[in-house]
Amino acid sequence: MPTLKDVELKIKAVKKTKQITKAMNMVATSRLRGAQQNMEAFRPYAGKFAEVLGSLAEKAGEEANPLLVPKEMVKKIHIVLCTSDRGLCGGFNLNLMDKAEALMEEKTGDGVTFSFTNFGKKGRNWSRKADGEIQEEYLGVVGTTFDFSIASTSGRRLVEGFLGGDYDEVYVIYSKFLGMAKQLPTVQQLLPIPAIQKEVGEGVADDQPYLAEHICEPSVDELLGDLLPRNVFVQIFSALLETSTSEHAARMAAMDNATKACNDMIENLTLAYNKARQSAITADLMDIVGGAEALKG
């Protein structure tokens, strides 16, 4: 039986933990709102970009740009891993790393090497132990409000690396934000750029043959050459936004659970405390009664 003092201390400790988890939950909630707004703000740009790119790609030939052409031998695989900097968000980072591990297992073969670009400390620490070289790391990005220039800086390196033969394939692993309670670790191929589907709303496409007679300046191929690297930046930016939003959502859920667990623990401990107090009182009473009996005798 724990003593009264022990249980009291324990209750105090759990109450303090609860305060922390509750505060973290509230912080995550407000950050989540900000991250969602950033995602909303990006949507018009991404939508319009996909639309323009889709219609241009349709006009240009299949192999109009080296960024579209798969390499014959895939030996050097680069993984862009987006995770959070901080923990206390449940299985969020673990799920992403599992995904990375699965991808590496799938691609492992004779002479295949891996390298990494890491967004977020958790993934960086994982990559250090993994079989591959960390070429870039960006800490303090995911989960904050960041600029498009981060995506274009890292994206430019990837494009240059791909064209220069440093990488044969580039993948990004990020957490897709599907809803408050659902975040899905996702693998997406960045380079070579997978075949681009035309992403025009179907109703619009029918009554107006889109971009059919656009004058392009400079030529379609040159425009495409300008747009395709940007497409990589857009994908990275969107992956970062999704991961940030997911991180906050995951942390919110984890902290909510932790707060609930704290409540349960406090309840049980209070019960134990009352029991201990009760048995202490009973013991005291027995003493007094025993003493009185002895005096009488």
Added chain:
Amino acid sequence: MAANIRLEVVTPRKEVVNEEAQIIVAPGVLGEFGVLTGHTPFMTSLKIGTIRYTDAQGQERCVFVSGGFAEALPDKVTVLAESADRRCDIDLARAQAAMERAQKRIEDKSDEIDFTRAHLALRRSIQRIQLAESRRS
């Protein structure tokens, strides 16, 4: 004046402009071009520079763009830029700091990639500063 044309300037962070304009002049890579309502469908990439337009009230307005591309349709012009600021929103101090930073990097001359990037940064900051200073006159 004929009907107005809609101008939309969109960046990854926000929609900077979404309003009616009488005429729009934008810096294409092959030269400046003007768009009135009823323009032929047209698509081009943009240089670092300034989009000038006259709004529905006849007021001249300027927007800085850091490259990107523009699509003109008969009733609408869409500009996608990595960053864009209305003239009144330009942070002069920040642009000046960026210019100094870029100049320092250019003088450094250590890395080829950084060199081209610094040049672009310098051009962006100079454009911004020029545009910001023109708002007083």
